[in-house]
Amino acid sequence: MEKREFLYDGKAKQLYATDDPNLVIMLYKDDASAYNGVKKSSIKNKGVLNNRISELIFMQLEKNGVRTHFVKRLDDSNQLCKKLDIIPLEFIVRNVVAGSLARRLDIEEGFVPANTIYEICYKNDELRDPFINETHAMAMNLVTREELDHITDLAKKINKLMIDMFDKVGITVVDFKMEFGRDSEGNILLADEISPDSARFWDSKTKNKLDKDRFRRDMGKVEEAYREVLERLSNND
Numbered sequence: 001m002e003k004r005e006f007l008y009d010g011k012a013k014q015l016y017a018t019d020d021p022n023l024v025i026m027l028y029k030d031d032a033s034a035y036n037g038v039k040k041s042s043i044k045n046k047g048v049l050n051n052r053i054s055e056l057i058f059m060q061l062e063k064n065g066v067r068t069h070f071v072k073r074l075d076d077s078n079q080l081c082k083k084l085d086i087i088p089l090e091f092i093v094r095n096v097v098a099g100s101l102a103r104r105l106d107i108e109e110g111f112v113p114a115n116t117i118y119e120i121c122y123k124n125d126e127l128r129d130p131f132i133n134e135t136h137a138m139a140m141n142l143v144t145r146e147e148l149d150h151i152t153d154l155a156k157k158i159n160k161l162m163i164d165m166f167d168k169v170g171i172t173v174v175d176f177k178m179e180f181g182r183d184s185e186g187n188i189l190l191a192d193e194i195s196p197d198s199a200r201f202w203d204s205k206t207k208n209k210l211d212k213d214r215f216r217r218d219m220g221k222v223e224e225a226y227r228e229v230l231e232r233l234s235n236n237d
């Protein structure tokens with residue numbers, strides 16, 4: 001597989017073309033940003049750790065019938081992925097109240113809601129990824145009703161698999177963000193990454209944060225937290 005031209009520079013990853021038009025290479029960077037790019041820095045070894053963590057999660061999801069863009073990890077920082085037409089929406093699943101939901105509704109972090117909460121944000125840096133609903137997403141022609149129904153089913157299934165996978169290693173899946181895309185035949189596949197950058201993971205017993213909130217809130221030991229997630233998931237293989 002040959003790495004070809006540079007395609008796109010994201011906040012935490014870069015995308016490269018390959019000699020196969022259906023495949024791209026995703027490079028995980030150490031760059032970290034929060035609050036829509038207001039806070040910027042770098043976290044040592046983050047790229048390597050997230051590349052491995054996301055690989056383990058996506059492989060487990062694939063093993064259980066969830067189709068993802070992940071093909072294989074190429075090396076410490078690079079992943080080979082299927083090329084998709086990315087739907088510019090963020091699908092957020094919340095099992096425990098935290099972050100923006102805690103602020104918006106003035107609910108204490110850690111509160112366990114009566115049901116799982118599903119949210120959609122419009123991926124748009126200038127608008128700071130505004131919170132929208134399904135009718136907004138369809139009105140902007142970003143997705144069809146059928147695609148949204150399928151994504152909702154997938155989100156439920158992925159959440160269940162995530163909870164099972166992390167429960168085994170003593171971690172609570174507080175919330176996480178997913179992105180989806182369409183392949184050349186119009187199939188919906190899970191894209192991007194699931195990692196401590198895009199999820200909240202708490203130690204089930206101590207409630208210690210093992211995710212990017214440590215960076216957002218200047219709590220220290222960020223690299224150690226990401227490494228802890230990787231070690232626990234790896235030791236469970």
Ligand code: 5GP
Pocket residue numbers: 090092098099100101129175176177197198199200212
């Ligand atoms: P919140 O809305 O509480 O800030 O985020 C909810 C969950 O979605 C968190 O796990 C957070 O990391 C993830 N998330 C929300 N927006 C983004 C985003 O723009 N990028 C990434 N990587 N994760 C996000």
